[in-house]
Amino acid sequence: MPKVIxxxxxxxxxxxxxxxxxxxVVLSPSTESLTAGTDASLVVQTKTxxxxxxxxxxxxxxxxxxxxxxxxxxxxxxxxxTPLLTIRNEDDDADIRGQGSVNAxxxxxxxxxxxxxxxLS
Numbered sequence: 001m002p003k004v005i006x007x008x009x010x011x012x013x014x015x016x017x018x019x020x021x022x023x024x025v026v027l028s029p030s031t032e033s034l035t036a037g038t039d040a041s042l043v044v045q046t047k048t049x050x051x052x053x054x055x056x057x058x059x060x061x062x063x064x065x066x067x068x069x070x071x072x073x074x075x076x077x078x079x080x081x082t083p084l085l086t087i088r089n090e091d092d093d094a095d096i097r098g099q100g101s102v103n104a105x106x107x108x109x110x111x112x113x114x115x116x117x118x119x120l121s
Contacts (some may be wrong), residue, residue: 040088044112049073054083054102061090065112074118076106089117 003017008024035036040052040060052060052074062072074087079102087097087108096110096117 029039037038044070044072049075049078051075052085053078054080054085056081056097057084059086059088061112062096062117063090065114065117068114071120072110072112074108074110076102076104076108079106080103089100 001021003021004012005015005021005023006012006025009056024076040058041063044065047072050060054076054117055078060070062073062074065072067068072118076083076085083102085097086095086098087103088095097119099109107121110121111120112118
């Protein structure tokens with residue numbers, strides 16, 4: 001199978017090799033807004049980032065990734081009343097970010113290793 005490449009200048013074209021490349025364009029993650037709580041979940045099969053409002057002590061989960069190296073981004077949109085947030089793997093309920101304080105504007109990045117989400121920042 002040939003390599004497929006997309007650039008802003010040439011559009012979509014084929015080249016020798018294998019894989020898929022996107023060059024010279026801005027990619028925007030698919031984002032959803034959540035209010036952290038026991039039912040808040042980032043489903044990474046449909047969204048890659050979440051804007052999360054945290055009020056008090058809250059929890060949220062992230063569904064299993066679909067490929068090694070996939071990233072999930074949690075951006076704190078608002079934080080009030082001594083905001084504490086725990087983030088868990090949805091499948092096994094294991095903490096990937098134990099309870100910790102958050103502030104509006106914080107960004108937390110995770111990467112999927114094939115079986116669990118790992119905290120990057």
